[in-house]
Amino acid sequence: MTDTTSTPEHLTSPTLEESAATEQKPAKGPKMSHTDLPFVTHNFDVLVIGAGGAGLRAAIEAKLQGVSIALLSKSLLGKAHTVMAEGGIAASLGNVSDQDNWQVHFRDTMRGGKMLNNWKMAQLHAQEAPDRVLELEEWGALFDRTADGRILQRDFGGHRYARLAHVGDRTGLEMIRTLQQKAVSLGIEVFAETIVVKLLLDSNRAICGAVAYERSVGDFIVFTAKSILLATGGIGRSWQITSNSWESTGGGHALALWAGADMIDMECVQFHPTGMVWPPSVRGLLVTEGVRGDGGILKNSLGKRFMFDYIPPMFASETADSEEEADRWYTDHAKARRTPDLLPRDEVARAINTEVKSGRGSPHGGVFLDIASRRSPEYIKRRLPSMYHQFKELAGVDITKDPMEVGPTCHYMMGGVRVDADTAASSVPGLYAAGEVAGGMHGANRLGGNSLSDLVVFGRRAGLHAAEYAKSYQGDPKPDPGEIAKAIAECTKPLSKDHTAENAENPYKLQDDLRKTMQSLVGIIRTEHELTQALEEIEKLKERLDNIAVQGDKRYNPGWHLALDLRSMLAVCQCVTLGALNRKESRGGHTRDDYPTLDDELGKINFVIRQKGTELEITPEPKPQMPPELQKLFEEQH
Amino acid sequence: MNQNDRQPAETQDKNGPATGKVTLRIWRGDENGGEFKDYTLDAQEGEVVLDVVHRVQSEHAGDLSVRWNCKAGKCGSCSAEINGVPKLMCMTRMSDFSSGEPITITPMRTFPIIRDLVTDVSFNYEIAKKVPPFTPGPKEPDGTYRMAQRDIDRIQEFHKCIECFLCQNVCHVIRDHEENKANYAGPRFFVRFAALEMHPLNTNNSLGLLKEEMGIGYCNITKCCTEVCPEQIHITDNAIIPLKERVVTANYDPLAWLVTKIRRKTGRNTSST
Ligand SMILES: Cc1cc2nc3c(=O)[nH]c(=O)nc-3n(C[C@H](O)[C@H](O)[C@H](O)COP(=O)(O)OP(=O)(O)OC[C@H]3O[C@@H](n4cnc5c(N)ncnc54)[C@H](O)[C@@H]3O)c2cc1C
Ligand code: SF4
Ligand code: SF4
Ligand code: FES
Numbered sequence: 004m005t006d007t008t009s010t011p012e013h014l015t016s017p018t019l020e021e022s023a024a025t026e027q028k029p030a031k032g033p034k035m036s037h038t039d040l041p042f043v044t045h046n047f048d049v050l051v052i053g054a055g056g057a058g059l060r061a062a063i064e065a066k067l068q069g070v071s072i073a074l075l076s077k078s079l080l081g082k083a084h085t086v087m088a089e090g091g092i093a094a095s096l097g098n099v100s101d102q103d104n105w106q107v108h109f110r111d112t113m114r115g116g117k118m119l120n121n122w123k124m125a126q127l128h129a130q131e132a133p134d135r136v137l138e139l140e141e142w143g144a145l146f147d148r149t150a151d152g153r154i155l156q157r158d159f160g161g162h163r164y165a166r167l168a169h170v171g172d173r174t175g176l177e178m179i180r181t182l183q184q185k186a187v188s189l190g191i192e193v194f195a196e197t198i199v200v201k202l203l204l205d206s207n208r209a210i211c212g213a214v215a216y217e218r219s220v221g222d223f224i225v226f227t228a229k230s231i232l233l234a235t236g237g238i239g240r241s242w243q244i245t246s247n248s249w250e251s252t253g254g255g256h257a258l259a260l261w262a263g264a265d266m267i268d269m270e271c272v273q274f275h276p277t278g279m280v281w282p283p284s285v286r287g288l289l290v291t292e293g294v295r296g297d298g299g300i301l302k303n304s305l306g307k308r309f310m311f312d313y314i315p316p317m318f319a320s321e322t323a324d325s326e327e328e329a330d331r332w333y334t335d336h337a338k339a340r341r342t343p344d345l346l347p348r349d350e351v352a353r354a355i356n357t358e359v360k361s362g363r364g365s366p367h368g369g370v371f372l373d374i375a376s377r378r379s380p381e382y383i384k385r386r387l388p389s390m391y392h393q394f395k396e397l398a399g400v401d402i403t404k405d406p407m408e409v410g411p412t413c414h415y416m417m418g419g420v421r422v423d424a425d426t427a428a429s430s431v432p433g434l435y436a437a438g439e440v441a442g443g444m445h446g447a448n449r450l451g452g453n454s455l456s457d458l459v460v461f462g463r464r465a466g467l468h469a470a471e472y473a474k475s476y477q478g479d480p481k482p483d484p485g486e487i488a489k490a491i492a493e494c495t496k497p498l499s500k501d502h503t504a505e506n507a508e509n510p511y512k513l514q515d516d517l518r519k520t521m522q523s524l525v526g527i528i529r530t531e532h533e534l535t536q537a538l539e540e541i542e543k544l545k546e547r548l549d550n551i552a553v554q555g556d557k558r559y560n561p562g563w564h565l566a567l568d569l570r571s572m573l574a575v576c577q578c579v580t581l582g583a584l585n586r587k588e589s590r591g592g593h594t595r596d597d598y599p600t601l602d603d604e605l606g607k608i609n610f611v612i613r614q615k616g617t618e619l620e621i622t623p624e625p626k627p628q629m630p631p632e633l634q635k636l637f638e639e640q641h
Numbered sequence: 642m643n644q645n646d647r648q649p650a651e652t653q654d655k656n657g658p659a660t661g662k663v664t665l666r667i668w669r670g671d672e673n674g675g676e677f678k679d680y681t682l683d684a685q686e687g688e689v690v691l692d693v694v695h696r697v698q699s700e701h702a703g704d705l706s707v708r709w710n711c712k713a714g715k716c717g718s719c720s721a722e723i724n725g726v727p728k729l730m731c732m733t734r735m736s737d738f739s740s741g742e743p744i745t746i747t748p749m750r751t752f753p754i755i756r757d758l759v760t761d762v763s764f765n766y767e768i769a770k771k772v773p774p775f776t777p778g779p780k781e782p783d784g785t786y787r788m789a790q791r792d793i794d795r796i797q798e799f800h801k802c803i804e805c806f807l808c809q810n811v812c813h814v815i816r817d818h819e820e821n822k823a824n825y826a827g828p829r830f831f832v833r834f835a836a837l838e839m840h841p842l843n844t845n846n847s848l849g850l851l852k853e854e855m856g857i858g859y860c861n862i863t864k865c866c867t868e869v870c871p872e873q874i875h876i877t878d879n880a881i882i883p884l885k886e887r888v889v890t891a892n893y894d895p896l897a898w899l900v901t902k903i904r905r906k907t908g909r910n911t912s913s914t
Contacts, residue, residue: 078708078710078716078718079708079718079762079766080766081804082710082716082717082718082804083710084710084711086710086711086715086716086803087711087713087715087716137784137785140785140786141777141786142775143775143777143840143843145788145793145796145797145800145840147790147797148788148789148790148793151787152787152788152789153785153787154785170797170800171797173715173801175715176715176800176801176803177800180800180802184769184772184774184775185774187769187770188774193766195766219755219756219759219761248710248711248712248716249709249710250710281687282686282687282688283685283686283687284685284686284687284688284689284692285687285712285713288712288713289713389714389715392714393713393714396714396732396734397687397689397713397732397734398687502703509699509703510703511698511699511700511703512699515699553703553704554702554703554704555703555704556704558671558706558755558756559706559755559756559757559759560703560704560706561698561703561704561705561706561707562698562703562704563704
């Protein structure tokens with residue numbers, strides 16, 4: 004690896020190295036001509052953008068292939084959004100129900116996704132998840148145990164059998180720490196708090212590098228790379244009520260879109276049925292589905308278990324139709340059918356929404372989630388320690404004594420970069436994607452626990468193939484200096500403007516307005532009229548983005564960071580809205596009030612979004628056909 | 642000051658609506674120095690300190706530097722000293738403070754300042770590189786590992802660590818003694834070593850390393866680390882003291898370590914059949 008420092012101007016000279024001697028110390032303090040900022044160049048074979056579960060697993064695999072790699076993240080190592088995952092990781096280990104196998108997991112995943120899933124991804128995922136979970140254990144993860152010392156699995160929505168390996172309700176922490184420690188032990192080079200703002204393409208439109216900035220000092224870094232792997236996570240931050248952290252601004256979705264990649268299913272956003280609703284400051288914070296998996300039930304203000312009124316025909320044959328049967332199911336999966344409280348998330352979220360709108364909600368606009376009256380305090384504290392802690396500390400509610408108040412919260416992005424199932428390659432040569440940023444795996448609705456398994460299954464595959472691509476790469480990647488200079492100039496614009504000027508836009512205010520727009524117009528229930536209005540609003544916000552001016556200088560300046568993130572947020576929101584407008588049916592996480600049912604014809608297509616010039620183009624394209632032997636799994640039903 | 646002693650009753654009281662104005666007195670500056678700035682805002686119901694810091698950002702000081710991610714006490718990013726007490730800003734409710742008094746927020750003192758409330762915690766990431774990797778023994782014939790729940794309860798406690806580094810920040814061995822940092826891992830990493838050392842599957846021995854390079858001998862069991870741990874890990878009682886004992890035993894008798902391991906393994910087998 005070679006490092007050099009240069010300014011954009013110097014890049015026009017023949018080699019990058021020449022300019023190393025003329026390193027400028029970046030100036031501190033007041034406004035300056037920001038396009039003169041110098042930058043450092045690093046050369047790697049593979050660049051992994053994102054250090055959540057997917058990025059870490061990918062980096063480990065790529066490193067094991069013997070290529071040089073760098074791992075980048077917006078936050079410090081070990082803080083990525085994956086750390087928040089609670090309930091568990093889905094894999095048909097069969098430790099609790101020995102009838103479980105990959106075929107059942109595959110079938111559950113496809114049906115949960117309302118069959119919009121890329122079948123090949125769903126198949127690979129179901130087949131490989133058990134090995135990836137055992138591998139985590141081999142790397143030091145300590146999952147909760149069964150009585151005979153194997154990995155314990157818990158029930159979750161949409162999964163036929165108890166399938167989620169877990170550690171209490173902090174599975175994500177266990178996963179990220181295990182992968183982090185493995186990555187560190189392999190000597191992987193980490194650039195923490197380093198944010199990529201642009202992917203660089205060569206004259207063949209293939210990947211050749213990326214431009215990033217370091218949050219702490221505000222300096223730019225150019226990475227040359229033979230292949231780049233996006234593992235940047237989700238987009239939830241663009242909604243007011245969300246379970247997602249500040250990182251989830253759709254950075255990777257936007258980078259891929261701008262680089263010309265095909266984006267699919269962008270309309271498919273998951274609203275998790277149970278987020279906290281009170282106090283206001285924690286509204287949206289997740290309440291794990293594990294609460295229901297472990298015996299918690301949903302009730303309305305009349306005390307009624309309303310989920311029995313919302314069982315869709317697709318799941319009727321396997322769902323309990325009386326409270327007695329539902330309760331029996333917790334101890335006897337063989338003779339009783341599962342409780343409707345554990346229907347897939349889209350069904351439960353819509354049901355809660357309807358209950359609240361019909362005036363049967365809880366005092367703070369949610370419904371009740373009750374485990375206190377059903378399980379002992381000891382059991383609750385052992386199984387759900389962080390839920391207990393979270394409610395106690397943040398809401399002053401003791402969940403072993405009182406019911407929780409919960410309501411839908413924007414949670415997960417099913418749509419994203421279209422990838423090849425086997426290799427995780429996008430449509431841009433040299434660009435790979437894994438984890439939440441990749442589309443296809445979960446179709447129109449993700450089952451709980453299927454994300455953590457997705458991260459390690461496809462993280463590994465993406466890391467492997469990105470490394471192989473880099474190995475067969477001919478020559479050295481050579482980014483265009485003009486492109487680099489342009490990217491840096493665009494990024495520094497908000498710093499060089501006067502934030503006290505009359506037309507100056509405050510990034511925080513703009514973000515608020517965007518979040519309000521998405522919450523009210525592109526939320527859980529959508530209509531043509533509101534979606535059209537949302538597109539207009541987004542256009543206006545984009546115009547305002549031009550006038551963003553930030554206070555302070557480039558060193559650890561959150562206002563500036565937000566100003567840059569807003570570019571991705573707006574681009575991604577536009578894609579979501581456009582997709583939602585075009586899918587004239589209701590499927591999974593995408594619900595249209597004006598087209599309330601499934602449309603079989605639309606079920607056969609993915610909407611693909613591409614950026615052409617400055618415009619977005621949306622095209623319906625047939626989704627891959629499932630082979631007959633897999634098709635059979637859906638016919639032989641019980 | 643001891644956060645482990647919090648009574649449920651006290652938590653219930655936190656429901657009381659906070660009204661009126663609140664003042665945050667936030668340290669602003671960089672490695673060259675800085676000063677306190679006061680920001681006065683309207684209190685809102687149920688807020689935590691981080692919420693108010695965010696409102697300072699959006700309404701008054703867009704460039705106020707602060708780290709955060711989850712706002713749910715799960716990522717360990719938002720560590721700071723609030724009225725001098727090391728805490729997570731996202732888990733400290735505004736209603737914990739008596740009204741009228743300004744609430745002082747300063748960055749963690751043990752680590753070099755980057756800007757405002759953000760410190761350079763790379764010290765911790767450098768130590769992490771020195772911890773030997775987990776190295777499991779052979780698998781059972783069916784290709785899996787078996788462990789009894791009761792044999793891993795203790796280590797699962799250690800695995801709860803969110804790497805907030807508040808314990809590192811408060812440990813007097815390095816808080817006021819920059820020079821000790823080169824030879825001292827600190828409580829967070831003693832927890833990490835303890836997790837490795839007590840993991841039923843791990844085979845490598847770090848006791849020598851702990852004594853020679855990680856400076857476990859410097860710790861004189863003041864328990865300040867345990868008091869600030871937001872995950873309520875019993876750092877001193879469950880991790881450091883047992884490690885110290887093992888280091889001592891291993892020093893007298895190198896075979897002792899092996900024997901403990903084997904004994905534990907036997908126990909595990911009986912309990913899992
Ligand atoms: C509260 C909560 C609980 C959940 N519980 C579960 C569960 O129990 N089971 C389950 O299966 N799923 C769960 N999920 C979903 C799951 O956690 C996420 O989908 C998953 O962790 C995403 O992982 P990832 O690796 O794709 O991305 P993330 O973990 O989001 O990581 C993204 C990484 O990319 C970096 N990044 C982003 N943009 C850039 C950029 N431009 N430059 C540099 N770096 C960048 C970020 O800094 C970060 O390191 C939960 C989600 C939430 C919010
Ligand atoms: S008990 Fe030991 S590690 Fe903990 S603060 Fe005191 S000296 Fe430091
Ligand atoms: S041991 Fe506790 S205080 Fe120390 S870093 Fe971990 S969570 Fe924080
Ligand atoms: S923001 Fe994650 S612990 Fe406070």
